[in-house]
Amino acid sequence: MKHTFQQFFRSGKFVFGFSIFVAILLLTFIYPLIIPDPPLEIVAQGTFFEPGIYVSVYDSLGTTPHTLNLDGAAAKRIASKLNEEDRLAMKEWLVAAGIPENEIDTADTQKLLDLWMDNYDPTENIPGMTNARRNYFIRLNNSLKGLLSTEGAIIAEVNPETGTLEQVDVITQTDYVNINQVANVRVLPFGTDNFGRDVLTELVAATRVSLVIGFVSGTIATLIGLTLGLLAGYIGGVVDDIIMFFTNLFTVIPSFVLLILISFSIGQEQRGAVTIAVVIGLTSWFWTARAVRAQVISLRNRDHVNLSKLSGHSIVHIIITDILPYIASYVIMALILQISAGILAEAQLSILGLGPRTTVVPTLGLMMNWALIYQAQILGKWWAYLPVLVTIALITFSMNLMNTGLDQVFNPALRE
Amino acid sequence: MKGYRKYFLNKLLWFLITFVCAFLLNFILPRLMPGDPVAAIVSRLAQGMSNTTGVQAIYQQYADLFGTNKPMVEQFFIYVRNVFRGDFGFSFAQYPRTVADVIKSSIVWTAALQFPAIIVGWLIGNTLGALAAYLKGGFDKVLMPVSIFVSNFPPFGMAVILMVIFGVSLKWFPTSGGYGFDLIPSFSWSFIWSVIVHYQLPFWSIVLIAIGGQAIGMRSMSIYELNADYVKYSRFMGIKDRKIVGYVFRNAMLPQITGLALSIGTMVGGALVAEIIFSYPGLGSTILTAVRGGDYPLISATTLIITIMVLIANFVIEISYGFIDPRIKAAQSD
Numbered sequence: 090m091k092h093t094f095q096q097f098f099r100s101g102k103f104v105f106g107f108s109i110f111v112a113i114l115l116l117t118f119i120y121p122l123i124i125p126d127p128p129l130e131i132v133a134q135g136t137f138f139e140p141g142i143y144v145s146v147y148d149s150l151g152t153t154p155h156t157l158n159l160d161g162a163a164a165k166r167i168a169s170k171l172n173e174e175d176r177l178a179m180k181e182w183l184v185a186a187g188i189p190e191n192e193i194d195t196a197d198t199q200k201l202l203d204l205w206m207d208n209y210d211p212t213e214n215i216p217g218m219t220n221a222r223r224n225y226f227i228r229l230n231n232s233l234k235g236l237l238s239t240e241g242a243i244i245a246e247v248n249p250e251t252g253t254l255e256q257v258d259v260i261t262q263t264d265y266v267n268i269n270q271v272a273n274v275r276v277l278p279f280g281t282d283n284f285g286r287d288v289l290t291e292l293v294a295a296t297r298v299s300l301v302i303g304f305v306s307g308t309i310a311t312l313i314g315l316t317l318g319l320l321a322g323y324i325g326g327v328v329d330d331i332i333m334f335f336t337n338l339f340t341v342i343p344s345f346v347l348l349i350l351i352s353f354s355i356g357q358e359q360r361g362a363v364t365i366a367v368v369i370g371l372t373s374w375f376w377t378a379r380a381v382r383a384q385v386i387s388l389r390n391r392d393h394v395n396l397s398k399l400s401g402h403s404i405v406h407i408i409i410t411d412i413l414p415y416i417a418s419y420v421i422m423a424l425i426l427q428i429s430a431g432i433l434a435e436a437q438l439s440i441l442g443l444g445p446r447t448t449v450v451p452t453l454g455l456m457m458n459w460a461l462i463y464q465a466q467i468l469g470k471w472w473a474y475l476p477v478l479v480t481i482a483l484i485t486f487s488m489n490l491m492n493t494g495l496d497q498v499f500n501p502a503l504r505e
Numbered sequence: 506m507k508g509y510r511k512y513f514l515n516k517l518l519w520f521l522i523t524f525v526c527a528f529l530l531n532f533i534l535p536r537l538m539p540g541d542p543v544a545a546i547v548s549r550l551a552q553g554m555s556n557t558t559g560v561q562a563i564y565q566q567y568a569d570l571f572g573t574n575k576p577m578v579e580q581f582f583i584y585v586r587n588v589f590r591g592d593f594g595f596s597f598a599q600y601p602r603t604v605a606d607v608i609k610s611s612i613v614w615t616a617a618l619q620f621p622a623i624i625v626g627w628l629i630g631n632t633l634g635a636l637a638a639y640l641k642g643g644f645d646k647v648l649m650p651v652s653i654f655v656s657n658f659p660p661f662g663m664a665v666i667l668m669v670i671f672g673v674s675l676k677w678f679p680t681s682g683g684y685g686f687d688l689i690p691s692f693s694w695s696f697i698w699s700v701i702v703h704y705q706l707p708f709w710s711i712v713l714i715a716i717g718g719q720a721i722g723m724r725s726m727s728i729y730e731l732n733a734d735y736v737k738y739s740r741f742m743g744i745k746d747r748k749i750v751g752y753v754f755r756n757a758m759l760p761q762i763t764g765l766a767l768s769i770g771t772m773v774g775g776a777l778v779a780e781i782i783f784s785y786p787g788l789g790s791t792i793l794t795a796v797r798g799g800d801y802p803l804i805s806a807t808t809l810i811i812t813i814m815v816l817i818a819n820f821v822i823e824i825s826y827g828f829i830d831p832r833i834k835a836a837q838s839d
Contacts, residue, residue: 341816350530457661
């Protein structure tokens with residue numbers, strides 16, 4: 090048996106898949122040590138905050154400003170405030186006013202502004218333009234003037250005695266704050282989700298729960314499948330007939346349908362992550378049972394097994410020492426596949442709204458479900474669903490890679 | 506033909522036994538749900554009613570109507586009668602519509618989407634897998650990692666990715682529904698065109714997933730067969746390569762057909778979730794509505810229909826398998 094395990098690591102594919110898997114596993118243990126926030130804590134007020142570094146505006150006012158004179162700072166500021174729609178509107182006006190279209194470049198902020206300042210005249214009447222549209226351009230022009238000002242922003246406080254505003258401080262355009270000196274900075278690498286929770290923290294917790302679901306369901310399925318397969322294959326006769334009856338039955342009835350029915354009948358309150366895992370395990374052992382049985386039947390009449398029988402060993406002893414070692418490699422491959430199938434099954438159930446109840450722990454499927462319900466994919470909020478998809482794909486990919494690697498170790502015909 | 510008849514009858518018997526078991530499970534499992542589904546409907550209907558005897562009367566009326574206050578055995582016969590009458594009883598959440606009324610249209614959508622997609626995916630996947638095994642080299646080196654990656658992608662993930670790329674970013678195809686929301690089903694050109702356009706993304710998301718898995722399986726089967734003794738023998742005999750390849754792929758194909766029969770259930774499961782993501786008006790979306798409404802007659806009926814569809818597909822595959830592989834018949838006639 091030990092020799093079998095040593096062989097695994099001779100396959101490059103297995104080692105590669107195994108490393109990805111171990112990396113994911115380690116991450117789910119190390120991350121909570123560094124960032125111990127509860128994964129389902131709602132931090133953001135509002136939905137789908139973009140990924141980025143969030144710096145407290147209030148706290149940055151209190152820090153000592155540093156003056157940095159950087160080239161192009163003004164242009165960048167204007168460029169970030171002038172959105173695409175305004176640029177196109179400016180172009181539209183300029184074209185209507187008779188500027189040749191090829192001279193206008195909406196991407197070059199500086200040139201566009203210069204052109205606008207030189208040509209715009211609020212009194213000019215462009216034929217065919219509605220009054221509302223003309224007012225829009227007047228407003229746009231005013232806001233552009235505000236953009237170009239070089240004065241700082243004034244901070245004022247209410248005087249408690251007179252009730253008037255008194256200037257306390259002026260923030261000039263060259264003031265910078267060092268992010269290390271701001272008391273409150275929160276990094277949200279994947280932004281927040283529809284409920285305002287930190288996606289990364291949630292994702293790590295969800296990955297751990299999903300892996301547990303995979304392990305529990307995979308182990309249950311493999312153990313049941315292995316036991317029934319061994320009994321059916323080795324004992325044969327009536328036992329074989331009964332076991333094979335149920336196995337054949339359930340391989341044809343789609344297990345997804347069974348999953349839906351069982352999870353539905355358990356009811357929302359009773360559905361915890363582990364319950365779901367057990368249900369998945371109970372509905373997916375048929376494959377393993379079939380395959381183990383087939384292998385045991387081919388082993389049953391080998392010489393070494395017969396010799397063992399003649400020596401008077403018990404059935405348990407024969408199964409453990411003479412049969413199990415031969416099918417160990419297969420069972421491990423089946424286990425790996427069952428784990429990744431379990432993770433997928435949980436995700437699919439959750440998308441149907443039949444996953445674990447939603448208030449206790451996140452799972453990858455639940456995160457996907459939330460993102461889909463809030464239409465993250467249509468609103469372009471990629472951070473709510475893409476990291477989840479990539480995590481699921483990475484887990485199943487690493488598992489399958491391990492499996493292909495093992496297949497090549499044990500099936501020499503498949504080696505390159 | 507005698508062997509084949511035995512094979513056929515054997516399969517038919519199995520089909521019937523499985524059907525009965527599936528039917529029983531379908532009846533029993535949803536009824537084990539804790540909580541009273543009728544109470545939920547009544548509380549929704551009687552919102553703001555202060556008259557308790559009135560609420561009691563409504564409850565009584567609905568319990569009689571749905572038969573939830575009768576013993577399990579009697580409920581079972583009511584259920585059987587409803588199924589044979591073809592209406593599956595009343596839907597709880599959408600009363601007074603019958604279940605058959607709710608799911609009538611969605612069956613067509615699901616059948617028209619899933620079976621062509623699975624068959625096309627299976628055909629393309631097997632062709633690519635066989636080519637990879639035969640050509641080896643560069644083709645194999647590119648196709649295999651891509652197939653492994655694609656087949657590892659969860660079906661709903663593929664649906665979301667396709668939707669974001671082709672529906673949201675490029676705007677080539679609509680992102681949801683089975684046809685334009687402004688159209689009424691009819692045989693007009695604009696409706697048919699709208700159906701075709703809405704069909705593409707769900708279809709290809711199912712096809713792509715199927716291709717990956719089938720290509721991997723077919724490749725290893727073909728490699729196995731290409732190394733078999735009969736191939737070497739035929740080569741020594743000087744039989745043309747083209748002819749050998751024909752035999753090899755016919756042999757490699759057989760396990761793939763059984764594979765299709767066994768995996769069709771899983772594929773349908775994944776495809777149902779893909780339907781939900783595209784809000785395709787099929788059975789997947791119906792299950793979602795039923796789950797949200799706690800509507801177990803609807804769940805029972807939908808899952809029963811999916812099971813029957815899968816069973817029939819299985820039966821058809823196994824029957825045709827008997828024609829394709831003469832050894833199966835031979836084994837039966839002993």
